[in-house]
Amino acid sequence: MCGIVAYSGKKECSKLIIDGLKKLEYRGYDSAGISLEKDNEIITLKAVGRVENLEKLVKKEEIQSFCAIGHTRWATHGKPCEINSHPHNDCTDTISIVHNGIIENYAPLKAELERKGHIFKSQTDSEVVAHLIEENLKTQDFTHAFCQTIKQVRGAYAIAALYAKEPGKIMAAKNQSPLVLGVAKDGVFLASDVPAFLAHTNKAIFLEDGDIVQIEISTYKIFNTDLKAQPRKVNEVNWDFTTAQKGGYKHFMLKEIYEQPRSAQDTLRTLKGSFEQVFGLTKKEAKKIKGVYLVACGTAYHASLCAKYMLEDFAQIPVEVETASEFKYRKIAFCKDWLFIAVSQSGETADTIAAIKNAKEAGLKVMSVCNVVGSTITRLSDITLYTHCGPEISVASTKAFTSQLVVLYSFALNLALALGRLTQTEFDNLYSSLEKLPELMKEVLSQDSKIKELAKEVFTKKDFIFLGRNSSYPIALEGALKLKEISYLHAEGFAAGEIKHGPIAVIEEGTPVLALVPQGVLEEKMLSNCQEVKARGAQVIMIRDSKEKAKAIHIPFEKEFLFPILSVIALQFFAYYIAVLKGRDVDRPRNLAKSVTVE
Numbered sequence: 001m002c003g004i005v006a007y008s009g010k011k012e013c014s015k016l017i018i019d020g021l022k023k024l025e026y027r028g029y030d031s032a033g034i035s036l037e038k039d040n041e042i043i044t045l046k047a048v049g050r051v052e053n054l055e056k057l058v059k060k061e062e063i064q065s066f067c068a069i070g071h072t073r074w075a076t077h078g079k080p081c082e083i084n085s086h087p088h089n090d091c092t093d094t095i096s097i098v099h100n101g102i103i104e105n106y107a108p109l110k111a112e113l114e115r116k117g118h119i120f121k122s123q124t125d126s127e128v129v130a131h132l133i134e135e136n137l138k139t140q141d142f143t144h145a146f147c148q149t150i151k152q153v154r155g156a157y158a159i160a161a162l163y164a165k166e167p168g169k170i171m172a173a174k175n176q177s178p179l180v181l182g183v184a185k186d187g188v189f190l191a192s193d194v195p196a197f198l199a200h201t202n203k204a205i206f207l208e209d210g211d212i213v214q215i216e217i218s219t220y221k222i223f224n225t226d227l228k229a230q231p232r233k234v235n236e237v238n239w240d241f242t243t244a245q246k247g248g249y250k251h252f253m254l255k256e257i258y259e260q261p262r263s264a265q266d267t268l269r270t271l272k273g274s275f276e277q278v279f280g281l282t283k284k285e286a287k288k289i290k291g292v293y294l295v296a297c298g299t300a301y302h303a304s305l306c307a308k309y310m311l312e313d314f315a316q317i318p319v320e321v322e323t324a325s326e327f328k329y330r331k332i333a334f335c336k337d338w339l340f341i342a343v344s345q346s347g348e349t350a351d352t353i354a355a356i357k358n359a360k361e362a363g364l365k366v367m368s369v370c371n372v373v374g375s376t377i378t379r380l381s382d383i384t385l386y387t388h389c390g391p392e393i394s395v396a397s398t399k400a401f402t403s404q405l406v407v408l409y410s411f412a413l414n415l416a417l418a419l420g421r422l423t424q425t426e427f428d429n430l431y432s433s434l435e436k437l438p439e440l441m442k443e444v445l446s447q448d449s450k451i452k453e454l455a456k457e458v459f460t461k462k463d464f465i466f467l468g469r470n471s472s473y474p475i476a477l478e479g480a481l482k483l484k485e486i487s488y489l490h491a492e493g494f495a496a497g498e499i500k501h502g503p504i505a506v507i508e509e510g511t512p513v514l515a516l517v518p519q520g521v522l523e524e525k526m527l528s529n530c531q532e533v534k535a536r537g538a539q540v541i542m543i544r545d546s547k548e549k550a551k552a553i554h555i556p557f558e559k560e561f562l563f564p565i566l567s568v569i570a571l572q573f574f575a576y577y578i579a580v581l582k583g584r585d586v587d588r589p590r591n592l593a594k595s596v597t598v599e
């Protein structure tokens with residue numbers, strides 16, 4: 001997730017772009033850059049770190065420009081450094097582009113362009129766009145060359161481009177990454193999100209996938225890649241700045257819950273390719289792995305617990321899961337041929353870092369699953385698999401959790417194939433279901449208001465119990481953690497079979513019990529557990545993927561192994577609405593920090 005701002009109009013715009021980028025820093029702040037058009041030339045300035053570093057450079061240079069593009073980066077391909085910062089230029093520095101998203105087919109495109117003599121400066125996927133435009137400009141004007149380029153790239157993108165020889169003109173395209181047009185009196189803005197231009201205009205056009213925009217000094221046209229006009233409505237946005245930053249949602253947590261189909265999609269997209277390319281291990285190395293240690297904290301620990309079921313089930317290798325704070329201070333009889341996997345959203349959790357250091361000292365290969373490029377954990381790891389969520393702002397982790405599961409599930413299935421524990425046909429069948437996740441997630445999101453109503457029924461209760469079996473057990477733990485951390489209520493998750501061994505004693509008249517009941521061999525057992533607690537007075541709320549119970553929260557059924565990733569979304573909503581009803585500070589709950597950098 002990165003932020004784009006562009007402007008063409010009658011106002012000097014370097015400050016407009018810098019101010020816009022500052023408003024988009026919530027989308028990433030690894031580096032920032034700007035390309036300003038002046039006298040048929042493009043001047044590009046970049047700075048690592050926050051937008052204020054770029055602002056100092058821009059002030060020093062004092063360039064007067066009326067047409068410019070800017071970018072604040074959240075690194076995905078290539079580490080955060082000046083060379084990888086946007087904007088990117090072609091070979092002759094006459095084209096400049098900014099990009100948010102992932103160009104899936106950049107590797108073959110880059111190879112082809114290199115064969116034609118193009119020289120690349122960065123390690124990004126984005127730079128390929130500038131070179132493609134340059135190549136296409138050999139036979140046509142900027143508008144046509146840009147449209148041809150968009151036909152050639154595959155993936156998710158919001159792109160804006162300048163061409164020095166056609167001053168005042170910005171070309172832009174959108175597919176699966178947000179892009180909004182801001183129509184002001186004296187110019188036209190283009191941005192990843194409304195806050196970037198809200199100080200200048202509240203007239204916004206939310207572009208649709210496949211749209212191409214051409215801006216020329218205060219005027220704009222929207223068409224498709226075949227230049228067919230696309231009529232789009234101008235909306236009046238009546239949000240204040242903070243609401244706009246949250247995309248109109250009341251809290252970042254709710255926005256991030258809703259972002260899950262997109263972050264799952266972006267993550268899945270990066271997991272395509274050969275086993276070695278994607279997972280950084282040769283098949284020969286994979287065959288030497290005799291077991292896996294999965295170590296993490298909090299929500300990432302629950303993702304690790306869930307992954308254990310997948311790795312043991314599909315790849316049939318033993319897995320040990322432990323919280324990093326325990327792993328660090330225990331004498332471990334390390335097995336040298338086990339792979340150590342650390343899971344962390346921030347990549348800065350002190351306990352996880354300490355556990356990695358232990359594993360490294362013991363000579364283990366370290367793989368990490370992480371959301372932040374260049375973070376400490378990625379630097380300590382031999383291999384990093386990224387979740388592509390963009391910054392997660394709410395303290396309560398939501399989209400990072402489901403994306404961690406996407407990565408770990410993909411690893412489990414691919415490892416199983418590499419080890420010969422799944423046939424190609426079995427693998428294809430399971431993987432095609434995994435790829436349906438973004439669409440299935442949208443179905444769970446459509447349960448929002450039903451879950452809100454359920455939350456209203458129980459938010460005054462003091463104790464909440466979450467039950468699950470097998471791979472839904474970690475989801476019960478995660479559901480309880482979510483509720484605890486943002487509502488401050490007492491909540492506990494249990495393996496449902498365990499409750500009769502003690503915890504059932506806490507059930508009294510009206511105690512809410514959230515039961516995860518997927519179809520499959522354990523469905524009947526779970527239903528019996530529900531009866532056991534009901535008989536003691538519990539108010540049971542079931543989360544099911546079979547349709548027969550009208551009162552249950554319904555999860556779409558695709559394959560049993562997807563139930564945890566889908567059902568957790570229902571529990572995120574549940575925790576969210578209880579916290580809202582209790583008037584809690586949802587995004588910044590008391591006593592907690594987003595990243596725990598002390599042991």
Ligand code: M6R
Nearest residue numbers: 298299300344345346349396397
């Ligand atoms: O950044 P990390 O994934 O390493 O953070 C680990 C935990 O601190 C984190 O998941 C925490 O439990 C969340 N607040 C849960 O919502």
